[in-house]
Amino acid sequence: MNKKPRKHFFRMMARTAYLFFIKPADCSGLVKKSYDRISDNYDETWTGHMRDLTESLINKLNPKQDDICIDLTCGTGFASNLIAEKTQNTVVGVDSSEGMLTQARKNYDHNCNFIQADILEYLKKQDSSSVDIIACCWGLGYSKPFTVLRQIKRVLKPGGKVAIIDNSLFSLREIIYCSFLTFAEHPGKLRNLMRFKFLPNSWILRVMFRMLNLKTSYSANGNKSYTVDSGKAAINRLRATGAAAGFEYASDEEDEEQIFKRFAEIIEEKHMAHNGITVTHRYLAGIAQK
């Protein structure tokens, strides 16, 4: 019988702490690289799966015809276009990934203006009290949530609204655990740890709104799942849906194949059910008014 590979939990925890506190990865550079890589198929794998959640948030936001609107972390422009369809002004979409913006321009250039920038840098350059609506769908946790929200509050006109939807901190907890178990067999192969800042839940988002004197009008937590038929299919789908999901660049390129193969075996061991492996994204959402 094959012996199970040994797991080095203490070494793994020490390695995680070292990478987290002492040698953090160039998170924004890697996120940009990752979204550039997946941009061609992003709409198929992510927008297609999550579109109803984004749509429902933008419907609740309900922009008016003459509102000035910005969509932060616009990606391929799905939410920007939803907003643009409800207003007569051109919506500004902001994203750091040129690959994602290329897709956005292909899709929605007729009613949106897409700009390549870091969202925080972009917000800092906007006049105070100049915008009616600011949305940020599935991207807040890649930046500094509270600092971004503080800038949003400054840029919004009195009565203006902000809408947020994002993965929560423990969105893919089963996947994170399986990744931990995979790397625990070879802690030295864990090279980069992304320091994302996803919020734990919508309560924290509400607290942030309140601290900034923004009035919450909507708040929710939820989850959405998909099922795949093998561990290999799980890793392929995760890698196609974005940086956080795919643990892109966690190992060196030459180790990737071995790590992904072992991850696929572990997730099958832990989560294979009669209908396949279920992958669940947990999310939080909120709308607030200045």
Ligand SMILES: C[S@@+](CC[C@H](N)C(=O)[O-])C[C@H]1O[C@@H](n2cnc3c(N)ncnc32)[C@H](O)[C@@H]1O
């Ligand atoms: C999960 S995608 C969301 C895209 C789109 N909003 C949607 O709903 O499909 C996250 C996006 O955030 C962008 N992003 C991450 N960090 C960013 C930052 N600091 N500034 C600008 N864009 C950023 C990525 O390039 C990516 O396009």
